[in-house]
Amino acid sequence: MTTGNIEFLFDGPEGADVTVVLAHGAGMPMDAPFMKVFADGIAKGGHRVARFEFPYMQRQRAKRKRVPPNNAAVLIERYLAVAGALGGGSRLVIGGKSLGGRIATLIANQIGAKGVVCLGYPFHPPDKPESSRIEYLKNIAAPTLILQGAEDPYGAPDEVAGYGLPENVIITWLDGGDHHLTTNGKDGASDKENWAEGASAISQFVTGLE
Numbered sequence: 001m002t003t004g005n006i007e008f009l010f011d012g013p014e015g016a017d018v019t020v021v022l023a024h025g026a027g028m029p030m031d032a033p034f035m036k037v038f039a040d041g042i043a044k045g046g047h048r049v050a051r052f053e054f055p056y057m058q059r060q061r062a063k064r065k066r067v068p069p070n071n072a073a074v075l076i077e078r079y080l081a082v083a084g085a086l087g088g089g090s091r092l093v094i095g096g097k098s099l100g101g102r103i104a105t106l107i108a109n110q111i112g113a114k115g116v117v118c119l120g121y122p123f124h125p126p127d128k129p130e131s132s133r134i135e136y137l138k139n140i141a142a143p144t145l146i147l148q149g150a151e152d153p154y155g156a157p158d159e160v161a162g163y164g165l166p167e168n169v170i171i172t173w174l175d176g177g178d179h180h181l182t183t184n185g186k187d188g189a190s191d192k193e194n195w196a197e198g199a200s201a202i203s204q205f206v207t208g209l210e
Helices: 033-044 055-063 072-085 099-111 191-209
Strands: 009-011 019-023 048-052 092-097 115-119 144-149 169-174
Touching (some): 009 033, 019 033, 019 099, 033 191, 048 072, 055 072, 072 099, 092 099, 099 144, 115 191, 169 191
Parallel strands (some): 019 048, 115 144
């Protein structure tokens, strides 16, 4: 479905009380297996899920070659347009994978989001823990759920524990998981099984906000 110049992929019932908006990561389109498993799992909980792409990913799809992400201002502008097209923040839980989740945290207070969900949050660049990206997380008003791999180079448990994040920011750690919430079979489960478990956790989180 296309609204303006924004193409959406929808899952779940149209009449759901809450719509969960999922933005993709830096190198991952909205129809990647990771995104589909999470959208399907959240929708199974009775929630509407909307996926979309930032402008650079739309160009990448059209050109069929990798395109670097837009600057933050453009990404924010697109996410704000998405929130507006979906009726505003009071009925939206916004978030996404890595980059997409971070942009959601930047606009959550501005749109009055009902909640925020992040799938692998980039707390800092790999090997640069001193360059943290937590300013907006420390001031976010909405209930926030972050699914994070315990071996994520963008933010491990011991590092994140020292950030002093507010009580409304909940972090669920996946043992052995990396930035893509994959474990390479270390826990005996497939990546899709782990993602489906994460989607179920998000669905329960969203249900608790209704």
